[in-house]
Structures are given as structure tokens and as C-alpha cells.
Amino acid sequence: MMTRDGCPENVLAIKDAIEALEGKWKILIMLSLSQNTKRFREISREVNGITDKVLSKELKHLEINKLIVRNEFNTFPPTVEYSITEHGKSLELLLMELYRWGMKHREEVMKD
Amino acid sequence: MMTRDGCPENVLAIKDAIEALEGKWKILIMLSLSQNTKRFREISREVNGITDKVLSKELKHLEINKLIVRNEFNTFPPTVEYSITEHGKSLELLLMELYRWGMKHREEVMKD
DNA sequence: GATAGCACTTTCCGCGAGGATAGTAATATA
DNA sequence: TATATTACTATCCTCGCGGAAAGTGCTATC
Structure with a gap:
């Protein structure tokens, strides 16, 4: 994995994964939606x-990345529902790994 | 994991993990150092x-996060060596997971 | 004597992310 | 009649990241 020749293409996939999650809000939104379908x-x-x-921008980003779906009903005060996709649910495993490493990481950095 | 009450603290660890890797350069530097100790x-x-x-900034960041160590020899043209720590090596597993999900993710997003 | 190399640091600058605030159409409620 | 609600969009503004370029102290080489 961490070999010279693996560099360019592997790194792209890794960066895509990070990009899908990075920033201040994406994970929080996903966690919120992981409970159930919600409106804006x-x-x-x-x-x-x-x-x-x-929020509007982040939701679009998540939708383009197929992690959530948008459902619009043309009611009179607008109604739009957002829900997690199967692909979005597949994040759970990755988040677990990130969590596990993140915890180890915190310990490592804290201890002088 | 993706439950309501887990939110605040779990998310912190996850964010720490992402933060340790995000940006344009960190992974590339780690991959470069994963081969062997190198100079600036x-x-x-x-x-x-x-x-x-x-590069100087990123190396500092990686050092603070204990992913690499800096070794300075006071020779006349300065010599400084950087190498991966054990903790840095523990990234490999996480990167594998990121790679795996990243590949699935690309397929998912590409197919209309 | 000029130049190159090393491991940085400093200064200047442009761009884009993201916050604050307000506006929109249409309806229901007070 | 005034106001609240919904899901946004638009405008303005600030802050910080990151690139370009040059400087630094000292030595070895041409």
C-alpha cells in the first residue's frame, strides 16, 4: 500500500474518501440524517x-456524492426531505475505523 | 456508532483523524517517508x-502529531532527517480502509 | 571571488471558504 | 392586516491557506 508505485492512483481514491467527509459540517449532517429522514x-x-x-451547499455536495437523497414535494410551504442512501450507510464502517485510529491518535499525542 | 448520543465525543476523534490527513500534501509526504528516512x-x-x-509547515504539523520525528545534526550545511514513527506506521491500516471505501465511492459516483 | 547547496523563515499577494444578513413566493395563523 | 414558516438564493465581507520569491548563515566547489 504505502509503496512508491502505488502513489498516484491510490492517493486519488484516498483523497476522494477524505474529501467526502472533510470540513466542519458533513459528518454532523450525516449523523443527524442517520437517525431518520429529515427536512431542511x-x-x-x-x-x-x-x-x-x-447547509444548502453541504447537502448538495452530499447528494452529488450519493450519500443522501433529496425528495421534493411541491406543497405550498415547500417540503423537502433528505435521507441517507445505502452508499451513505456504508460510511459507518469507515467512520468506525476513523474513530478507532482517532482515539489512539489522541492518546498518543496527549502523552508527552 | 452513528447514534445521537455518540455524537459529540466520537465526532471529535473522527475529526482528529481526518485533520491529521487532510490537505493537499500530508499523505504524499507520509508516503514518501514510508520508504525510508529522508532529508528536507x-x-x-x-x-x-x-x-x-x-513543506516546512506540514512537517511541523506531522511532527506535532507524532507521525514523524525530526533529527537535527549541527553540521555546517545543516542536516536534518525526517522519519516515520511507529504511530505513523499505524496509519497504514486506516489508509487501506480509506482506499477501499474511496474506490467503492468512485464507482458509485461515476455510474449514473 | 562567485556560485551553489542546505533548511529553513519572511514578506507579499490572491483566492476561495464560509459567516452574517436579507430577500423570495405562497399560505396559514393571530 | 401583520406575521410566521419553508427552502432556499444573493450579496457583502473577512479570514486564512497556500503560492511566489527572496533572504539567511555557513561551507564547498569552480
């Missing part, structure tokens, strides 16, 4: 401190 | 396009 305003209330503009 | 100029030649300033 519900998410914005749950994910503390996020602005509408940023 | 060697890394800068191998990691294509990085500037001295950024």
Missing part, C-alpha cells in the same frame, strides 16, 4: 451554528 | 510542486 429546517436546527447557505 | 530537500524533490514554506 430540522437539520438546520440540529446541526448547531450552521447557516442556511452553508 | 529530498522530500521537497519527491513531493512535486510543494514549496519550502508549505
